[in-house]
Amino acid sequence: MRKRYNRYYYSNLADVMTLGSPEWRPIRMVPSINYRNQPIFEKGFLYWLSDEQQNTQQLIAFNVDSEVFAIMETPSHVELIVDLGGYMGLVHQSSEGLKVWYGTNHNDQGQIIDWGEHDNIAIVHEGTSINPFELDLLGIWKNSTVLISWMRHPKVFFSYDFVSRSATVVEFPDTDLLEYKSFRGSSFSISEFHRSSCLPKGDDRQDSLKNIEDKKLKFERKLIVLFVALLGRW
Secondary structure, three states: OOEEOOOOOOOEEEEEOOOOOOOEOOOOOOOOEOOOOOOEEEEEEEEEEEEOOOOOOEEEEEEOOEEEEEEEEOOOOOOEEEEEOOOOOEEEEEEEEEEEEEEEEEEOOOOEEEEOOOOEEEEEEEEEOOHEEEEEEEEEOOOOOEEEEOOOOOOEEEEEOOOOOEEEEEEEOOOOOOOOOOOOOOOOOOOOHHHOOOOOOOHHHHHHHHHHHHHHHHHEEEEEEOOOOEEEEO
């Protein structure tokens, strides 16, 4: 994506290339995307938070197949979008804990029309309640749990179970010497590595697996590069 500026306003542009093709295809009707954060890829759509300053926060979906953007409202103000293992998640930090919503149904444009909500995440470590504003939900972990980091030095990582509402410390070596990075969305979702824990059983499971693979192959044939270029007349 790039922003084209003139004296009074700017417009957003995007370019898409299909791997194997020598040309980029411009997309002119581009919403104001918060390109500073990684998008989330779920079920054939890329999701970003909007950069528009609205009373109600907006979420942007990009259909990888039709190459069309769509806009929807979020159920509440949020700071993060995360991969919840086949579900697009939204996270809001509050004094009561981390509030987490997840999309359960979307239309053909990728607009999520049904949202579920988890109980607030509150973590007590060694007898002390951790300030929710110091917690960062990174994404899906093992066995339907999520990975959360405590942003202190050295960092502490927790595996959190929404069902039991319990947190378990995840041991990483030399946490004071290593730099940790998380992927909050890419062509290869974190959920691909643990998807067996969140898929249905029997024939429905096979259909879900085939659907995931078909969408993944479609996505792999396309390369979407987002970049910023300040163009303008001074």
